[in-house]
Amino acid sequence: MNIEQQDFYTQAILSMAALVGLTSFLMLGQGRLLRLIFVFALQGLLLTLTTALAAYSLNSPHLYISAMMTLILKVIFIPWMLRRQVLLMNMHRDVEALKNNTAVMLGGAGLMVFSYYVLHPIVQTSSAIMLNALAVSLSVVLLGMLLMISHRQAVAHVVGFMAIENGLFFAAIVATKGMPMVVELGVAFDVLVAAVLFGIFFFHIRTSIDSLDVDRMNRLHEVDQ
Template identity: 75%
Template sequence: MNIEQLDLYTQIILSLAGLIMLTSFIMLGQGRLLRLVFVFALQGLLLVLATALAAYSFSNHHLYISAAITLVLKVLFIPWMLRGHILKLNMHRDVEALNNKTTIMLGGASLVIFSYYVLHPILADSTIVLLNALALSLAVVLLGMLLMISHRQAIAHVVGFMSIENGLFFAAIVSTRGMPMVVELGVAFDVLVAAVLFGIFFLHISNSIDTLDVDRLNRLSEEDE
């Protein structure tokens, strides 16, 4: 089936799913923390558009509230908080040298293929939007995990963690046409609390040890033992 034969909702939601996955790839190969945070904010904006589209298409008005919460938290507040920490800790000029960057990107591409390989037998009889959106959502989750593994800075780990949550949230929006409002508010509150706690930990760790490099923190732990 050609994409021109699909309805407008399916075309747009699949395009947004592809763009969300693309932002995960961009984050995976990004060495500057400020750019990493900017791309994360862009991913959040795409998630807002997908949520608003689902709200309009399914006449599920409480999804507009979810879109607004996502806009405030993942496009404005969390990127603003992370950017403030990066500038305060004077990390905005640091460039993280990724080891085997080509291997990391190839690993990311393999995870996308793996997502389709796993989900295609399960969702072979489902709609094209469900199969592709869930496969790309799983790819975003796995790419977020790879981001946490491949980057040394703790802030990059937080962005990877939030990206994983973005993938799960997008999958829930597409597959369930909107979770119950109480569940969405609970998830949003958990994300907000996690972001605030991460910020507090960053400041305490930086003031005590003067670094957020995970490799250095691991070596410090080994030396203490």
């Protein structure tokens, strides 16, 4: 496949797929929470641009509404909420020491290769967009799970969970050429509800143990009154 011979839409989507996969990979190595949130917001911006590009190229005006909702939720609201929690807990200067950071990064690279290896026989007769969209989406989902496993902070777990949803959203937009409007509204509502619940969850953890380090929760035990 020669990318120079492809049309503009195909080249743009392939470039966006590469950047989305890169942002998920960069999240794994982030020790500072504010940088992690920034990369997550950047991934949301890439999804917004991808959705707007699909709306323009496929002549699907309803995708512009989806792009706007993605911009509001994943680029503005959720990163703002997470950043506010980090600043309230005074964790913006803390650096999380990852356990065996090299192994985590190598594992992330292996998951990306694994995604292409698994999906290539399935979609080898399809277009280049289909192969790369599904492979990148699968790798983003797997990298989001790895992010939740390898980090201790609850904020990182939320970012990993939202990154998993980003991977599924990217596949739905590119591979299916846009979801029905009712499905997009349902997904956006679910993401908004999840963000609010995570905010409440953070508040209760902060008032209980004065930290968002989930390792401290493992050391909790009942005390006789």
